Each structure stands twice: as structure tokens, then as C-alpha cells.
Amino acid sequence: MLADAAIALLAESGMRGLTHRAVDVRAGMPAGTTSAYLRTRQALVEAVVQRLADLDRADLGDRQLPTTAPSGQPGPRLSPADLDQLAAGIAGVLDHWLSAGRHRTLARYACLLEAVHRPQLRTILEHGTVLRTQAVDLLARAGAPDPRRQGHQFVAFVDGLLFDRLVGAGALDAPPPGTPASRADLTAAVRDLLRAVTT
Numbered sequence: 001m002l003a004d005a006a007i008a009l010l011a012e013s014g015m016r017g018l019t020h021r022a023v024d025v026r027a028g029m030p031a032g033t034t035s036a037y038l039r040t041r042q043a044l045v046e047a048v049v050q051r052l053a054d055l056d057r058a059d060l061g062d063r064q065l066p067t068t069a070p071s072g073q074p075g076p077r078l079s080p081a082d083l084d085q086l087a088a089g090i091a092g093v094l095d096h097w098l099s100a101g102r103h104r105t106l107a108r109y110a111c112l113l114e115a116v117h118r119p120q121l122r123t124i125l126e127h128g129t130v131l132r133t134q135a136v137d138l139l140a141r142a143g144a145p146d147p148r149r150q151g152h153q154f155v156a157f158v159d160g161l162l163f164d165r166l167v168g169a170g171a172l173d174a175p176p177p178g179t180p181a182s183r184a185d186l187t188a189a190v191r192d193l194l195r196a197v198t199t
Contacts (some may be wrong), residue, residue: 001027002034003051006044010110011103020044045121049111052104057130059093059101078142083194086138091186094162099178105166131155142198150197157193161186 005027020034115121136151164170175181
């Protein structure tokens with residue numbers, strides 16, 4: 001509950017709005033509750049990042065994107081049809097993060113920017129490596145010539161697409177998030193990326 005209140009504050013006001021007192025008020029808790037559980041600002045930010053990572057993993061799991069086998073071994077080779085399904089699944093996650101999950105996306109970027117200025121926070125943002133590992137596996141199964149390099153690039157490109165639709169010029173021309181047209185547009189963009197890195 002405290003982390004969710006902090007995420008909402010970050011989305012609305014950025015890092016400047018994130019204080020223990022503000023979290024107490026937002027969560028409807030007595031004064032001093034947040035500082036009793038999360039004594040320092042770093043502990044508060046760490047709790048936010050952990051909550052964001054948990055919610056992101058749940059979103060990705062709900063979409064049932066093809067991943068490595070339970071044993072950690074690569075799964076079967078992906079066909080062009082599998083790549084189309086993968087593009088649609090990724091687009092669905094992105095569309096959710098731009099619509100219903102928009103506040104979480106804004107909070108995530110606020111935390112990432114904070115880590116630039118506070119290197120001690122970078123270690124708690126390492127959940128992004130899970131996505132890169134999955135991307136490397138998926139692109140290897142799709143026949144990419146250099147899956148490690150291209151997997152990392154693919155995650156960066158998709159993150160850039162998300163950021164562009166959230167705050168950049170692409171948001172002006174894109175269909176409204178949360179609509180079939182938005183998902184179709186994002187699917188086409190992700191499919192183009194997949195084709196570019198696997199050919």
C-alpha cells in the first residue's frame with residue numbers, strides 16, 4: 001500500500017513530490033507510518049522500484065510471451081508466425097503501460113532518472129537485465145545473427161518506443177492508448193523491429 005501510494009505520487013509530481021509525509025497522506029495512514037517502515041529516502045525509492053519490478057513481471061507473465069524453458073534451456077525455434085504473436089504480445093504490454101499503467105510508467109522513468117544522479121540506486125534497477133536475457137533467448141530462437149547484441153538493442157528500441165509514445169513526438173500522431181488502433185500501431189512497430197534484428 002505504501003509503495004503504491006509512492007508510485008502515484010511519483011507519477012503526479014516526480015521525485016520532488018516523493019516524501020515520507022506525502023506518502024502517509026496519499027495512503028491515508030497516520031503521520032510517521034512510512035518513515036517507521038521505510039526509514040530513509042533510499043529505502044522508500046527501493047520499495048517503489050521493487051514494487052514496479054513485481055508489477056512489470058506480472059504484466060509480462062499475464063501476456064504469456066514465449067520465454068526460455070523452465071530448465072533455463074532455450075525453447076524451440078521461433079517461426080515468423082511466432083514472431084508476429086510475440087510482436088502482438090509486446091504491443092499489448094506497451095499499450096497497457098501507456099494507458100491503464102501510465103502512472104507506473106511515469107514513476108519508472110522518474111526512478112531511472114534518479115539513478116543517474118544516485119549511483120547507489122542502480123543495483124536495484126537491475127530487473128531490466130531479465131528482459132534483456134529473455135530478448136537474447138527469443139532472438140536466438142528466431143535466428144538472429146548476433147542475438148546477444150541485438151537482444152540488448154531490441155530492449156532499448158522498445159523502451160525508446162514506449163518513451164516516445166508517452167512523452168515524445170510519436171505520441172502526437174499515434175492512436176489513443178488503450179484502443180485497438182493503438183495496439184495495432186504498436187504491433188506493427190514492434191514487428192518491424194523484430195524483422196530488422198532477425199534478418
